[in-house]
Amino acid sequence: MDTRSIVYQVLFAVLFAMGSVSFVWSQSEAESVIALSDVKTLEELAKVGEQLFEGKGECAQCHSLQGSPSEKGPSLAGVGAKLTREFLYESLVKPDAYVYLDFTKLPPVPYVTPMPPTLLAKGEILAVIAYLQQSSGQLVSIELSELK
Amino acid sequence: MEGAAMGKGRQFSLGCVVVFVALFSLIVGCTNKTDNDTSQSSSLVMQGKELFMNYCVHCHGPSGVGDGFNALYLDPRPRDLTDSIEVFMGDLSNDDIYGMILSRDIMDPEESERLLDEALENDTELPFLVPPAMPTFKYTLSDAERWTLVAYLRTLHKNDAPQVDIPATVSTTRPIVSGRKVPSWDMAEEEKITLVERGKALFSDKYNCVGCHMIAGYGGKVGPDLSQSGRRLASDWTYQWISNPQAISSDTKMPNLGLSENEAKAITLYLGTLVSPSTS
Structure with a gap:
């Protein structure tokens, strides 16, 4: 066995080990996901909302909460304080009812990609709203009883 | 002999270099000076x-x-x-x-408040409070x-x-307008009606907000259409925003209009009544 093949074998082993570790790690991450039905507090509800925002809800594909300008969609920094709960709900279900324009453009124009209606269920939408409110420094105005 | 000639040659080129450097720095010095003036x-x-x-x-x-x-x-x-x-x-x-x-100084809030109340009380035409359409900066x-x-x-x-x-x-x-405490929105219906009317007059006549914002198809397009602001915007936020937009978004195009607390309250209440669908 020459040195080169030993090096390759070691390299392979290291890569394999790294892969396994990250797989196990991601599995344990996945386990920490809270199910909406298990939510006991408003903090947990907002946490579920964050997971939906980043994941299944696909909100983060076009929006950010950091206030950084995006070509795809308006920044959602502070919207939990700015917009009423009812309007936030409507924006997810019927996004074309009121289209917020890109005011950095002269004249302001709609964003290139229109927002599609969300595929999330009612309880999940409320969780996203809870997350938006919490990250805007607001009290979450959603009651856990509404999730049922 | 040969060595001496070399020495002279060297001295000459050294002299040339010195003169050149001196001239060059003189020129650079001069241009720098004018550069500084124009660049400022x-x-x-x-x-x-x-x-x-x-x-x-x-x-x-x-x-x-x-x-x-x-x-x-x-x-x-x-x-x-x-x-x-x-x-x-x-x-x-x-x-x-x-x-x-x-x-530009916008009319003193107390003075405009007095004029508005007078007009509302006597049911006369609302005074046009500030002639030019442009906001102050x-x-x-x-x-x-x-x-x-x-x-x-x-x-x-x-x-x-x-x-x-x-x-x-x-x-x-x-x-800097320090963070304002949001007022209470609980009030007698009659007081609310007066404030809403005052807010509407401030919005259109004193601060010419319609120059940039559209309501029911009338107004400018620099900022969002406010036709539905009553159901879209949270009153606490509206109050904070119109009191000091830059505190919420530092690079917003909306100028701080220098609203008094009473003016910001009246305009917030007025915007809260707008629920008609947008026509734009």
């Missing part, structure tokens, strides 16, 4: 231009002739800052532009920033005004 004024102009492109361009247009996209929605039309048809800007002094236009930009705007505006039209020079004593900090 051109940097003021550049700063002013940057502000112009954020706060003025939508009405006055990129070249300043008054053809911004929002000009269409304004009456009177925005001023042609290039004086292409009539001389107006060219006759103003730097102090005029700085003081009367960019730092006194509460939005620092003194120095408004001077850089003067410097830029001066490049747009013919004038004999002296070059703008900002003394070191001019303030470079933007006016």
Whole structure:
């Protein structure tokens, strides 16, 4: 066995080990996901909302909460304080009812990609709203009883 | 002999180098000096231009002739800052532009409140509180920033005004409106009706908010259509926003209008009544 093949074998082993570790790690991450039905507090509800925002809800594909300008969609920094709960709900279900324009453009124009209606269920939408409110420094105005 | 000749040759080239370096540094020194002068004024102009492109361009247009996209929605039309048809800007002094236009004083809130109440009580026509359509930038930009705007505006039209020079004593900090406590929205229905009416008059007649915001198909397009603000916007947020937009979004185009607490409350209540669907 020459040195080169030993090096390759070691390299392979290291890569394999790294892969396994990250797989196990991601599995344990996945386990920490809270199910909406298990939510006991408003903090947990907002946490579920964050997971939906980043994941299944696909909100983060076009929006950010950091206030950084995006070509795809308006920044959602502070919207939990700015917009009423009812309007936030409507924006997810019927996004074309009121289209917020890109005011950095002269004249302001709609964003290139229109927002599609969300595929999330009612309880999940409320969780996203809870997350938006919490990250805007607001009290979450959603009651856990509404999730049922 | 040969060595001495070499020495002379070296001395000569060394001399040439010394003379050349001296000449070169003299030239560089001179050009640097003029560069400093022009670069100082051109940097003021550049700063002013940057502000112009954020706060003025939508009405006055990129070249300043008054053809911004929002000009269409304004009456009177925005001023042609290039004086292409009539001389107006060219006759103003730097102090005029700085003081009367960019730092204009809006009528004292108590005075306008009194006039509005009087008109509402006697059921007479509401007074038109501030004639020009343009907002003041006194509460939005620092003194120095408004001077850089003067410097830029001066490049747009013919004038004999002296070059703008900002003394070191001019303030470079933007006016700060400390965080306002949101008022209580609980009140008797009658008080609310009065405040809503006052808010509406302030919105259209004193601060000319319709210059930039559309309501039910009437108004400008710089900012969002407010036709549905009653169901879209949270009152606490609206109050904070109109009191000090820059505190929430530092680079927003909306100027701080210097609203008093009562004015901000009245306008917030008025916006809260708007629920009609947008027609734009």
